[in-house]
Amino acid sequence: MSEFRPPVPGAGQDEAWVSGRQAVKAALAAGRLEKIYLAEGRHLEDVHQLAKESRVVVEVVPMEALGRLVGGHHQGVAGRISAAPVLSVEDLIEQAFRTSPAPLLVALDHLQDPRNVGAIARTAEAMGAKGLILPRHRAAGLTASAQRTSAGALATLPVARVGNLSQSFDHFRRQGGRVVAADPDGDVPLTEADLSGPLMVVVGAEHEGLGPLLLKRVDLRVRIVTRGITPSLNASVAAAILLYQAALAR
Numbered sequence: 001m002s003e004f005r006p007p008v009p010g011a012g013q014d015e016a017w018v019s020g021r022q023a024v025k026a027a028l029a030a031g032r033l034e035k036i037y038l039a040e041g042r043h044l045e046d047v048h049q050l051a052k053e054s055r056v057v058v059e060v061v062p063m064e065a066l067g068r069l070v071g072g073h074h075q076g077v078a079g080r081i082s083a084a085p086v087l088s089v090e091d092l093i094e095q096a097f098r099t100s101p102a103p104l105l106v107a108l109d110h111l112q113d114p115r116n117v118g119a120i121a122r123t124a125e126a127m128g129a130k131g132l133i134l135p136r137h138r139a140a141g142l143t144a145s146a147q148r149t150s151a152g153a154l155a156t157l158p159v160a161r162v163g164n165l166s167q168s169f170d171h172f173r174r175q176g177g178r179v180v181a182a183d184p185d186g187d188v189p190l191t192e193a194d195l196s197g198p199l200m201v202v203v204g205a206e207h208e209g210l211g212p213l214l215l216k217r218v219d220l221r222v223r224i225v226t227r228g229i230t231p232s233l234n235a236s237v238a239a240a241i242l243l244y245q246a247a248l249a250r
Contacts, residue, residue, distance in 0.1 A: 026152020
């Protein structure tokens, strides 16, 4: 075998790769992969079959080369994805209302850990969300880690990047939607909140939560009532609870 050379300088960074068996299969099913890299000695027949059906080339490479390419936890397989179709927030919201009379959207306020971004995307897609809105600056992007943690959800969930998150609130309201966020000092307990209708769920950053200026701009602040002594929940866990409750309202 000839020496394996990464196809892109600096591979394994921002938005170029998805790794892990389930994430690769999901990206294949969504038609998002340009090529698959399989570690020597791994025989993933389901991946091979999907790749054949999708006419995506599979290249066998040394295990250590695959590790250099995408980092650890790749389960012996990775795929190079085509550029993510990042939308304008106006197009994302318009598309969401075309596909549902009461769309559910998710907006993230400067999360720093790409694994949280991926975990929230995974939950959002599973709960039927129609899109994800991310800040353009000072926030984790759609990195390989986010792609991997999303287990393929970021291959199908529409994404918009914005410079000003509050402007997306205004555009969503003009279409008849409401904006909700979890807040320890929220107006009502989550289980008593009306989460029906078009809804945008906003998730605050790790440690700091939702910024005070954005918190003033939401329509509804809900409390996630806890019973233990732990003072707060992880951002992706809080998002999952809120999204599940919103899904039940549908």
